[in-house]
Amino acid sequence: MSARVAVVGSSNLDLVVSAPQLPRPGETVLGENFRTVPGGKGANQAVAAARAGATCDFVGAVGEDDFGTQLRASLVDAGVDVRGLRTVAGPSGVALIAVDRDAENFIVVAAGANGTVTELNADDRATIAGADVLLLQLEVPLSAVVQAAGWARAAGTTVVLNAAPAAALPAELIALVDVLVVNEHEAAVVAGVVSDDPPVLLDALLELVPRVVLTLGARGAAYADRSGLRITVPAPRIDAVDTTASGDAFTGALAVSWAERGGATTEDSVTASLRWACAAGAACAQRPGASTALPERAAIDALYDATYRGTP
Ligand code: RIB
Numbered sequence: 001m002s003a004r005v006a007v008v009g010s011s012n013l014d015l016v017v018s019a020p021q022l023p024r025p026g027e028t029v030l031g032e033n034f035r036t037v038p039g040g041k042g043a044n045q046a047v048a049a050a051r052a053g054a055t056c057d058f059v060g061a062v063g064e065d066d067f068g069t070q071l072r073a074s075l076v077d078a079g080v081d082v083r084g085l086r087t088v089a090g091p092s093g094v095a096l097i098a099v100d101r102d103a104e105n106f107i108v109v110a111a112g113a114n115g116t117v118t119e120l121n122a123d124d125r126a127t128i129a130g131a132d133v134l135l136l137q138l139e140v141p142l143s144a145v146v147q148a149a150g151w152a153r154a155a156g157t158t159v160v161l162n163a164a165p166a167a168a169l170p171a172e173l174i175a176l177v178d179v180l181v182v183n184e185h186e187a188a189v190v191a192g193v194v195s196d197d198p199p200v201l202l203d204a205l206l207e208l209v210p211r212v213v214l215t216l217g218a219r220g221a222a223y224a225d226r227s228g229l230r231i232t233v234p235a236p237r238i239d240a241v242d243t244t245a246s247g248d249a250f251t252g253a254l255a256v257s258w259a260e261r262g263g264a265t266t267e268d269s270v271t272a273s274l275r276w277a278c279a280a281g282a283a284c285a286q287r288p289g290a291s292t293a294l295p296e297r298a299a300i301d302a303l304y305d306a307t308y309r310g311t312p
Helices: 041-051 066-077 112-116 122-129 142-155 184-191 198-206 246-260 267-285 297-308
Strands: 004-008 012-018 033-039 055-063 081-088 093-099 105-110 133-136 158-162 179-183 211-215 221-225 230-233
Touching (some): 041 246, 055 122, 093 112, 142 158, 179 184, 179 246, 198 211, 198 221, 246 267
Parallel strands (some): 179 211
């Protein structure tokens, strides 16, 4: 049976401009082209999980505008169950994104309809209870994130929190997280430490949550848990064109692999899950855009095999 993943989170229409370099504060740069792409960390992670092979439900909100219609259609096209996606008065979420020639980006999000996701309902609770893994991010109001995590904990559903965009977390949420997924910047903010040293960040985060996955971009990913297990895996070597949503591809694939392994707690299973997630993130970075770049399972498997086959 396929893994069941539930996502409570955001959906944004991404307004994307490519440019030779990213502007500094107060600077205008001439871009090269403009496109709109369905995105949002929640929707991206739902699409990532579905393409990676999970049965996936998405709980969130879009506005009564054309963007909302596009965002809903994009999730449906990916095979995500959208019975928990509300359409509300007002605009959908949007993200302004600039991407430079080194594949780096900056992103500014206007929450729009995502801001209305303050409280969940009984149907959402049943969805969460029926999932193996609940995936959460920080682009919808914290009240819904905490409520979803609490219901997941009560039902025995594993809570994976991707603490993005970076924010200090309230104690009531920290207490409900099974696996925290963060990049180095997010790790420092969540832990409240000034460091870019992965072992220091992992130690600090283990004071808060039982398992931490630290994404390291082109360097791969690191894992630590309270049993003392520490694992670092390298990322596939690729030519990145756009790193937008690579973290979402990573997190979605990690959730699927974690669920398929019934909770990845041994060294071998955690290593395999981290590698598979790194392959998903790298495959995403090889293509432009957010949801448009999220890889199918076959593409993840191919990059995984090409990178790690024969590696103990
Ligand atoms: O993680 C990438 C996503 O962040 C984009 O799709 C954008 O919508 C923002 O939510």
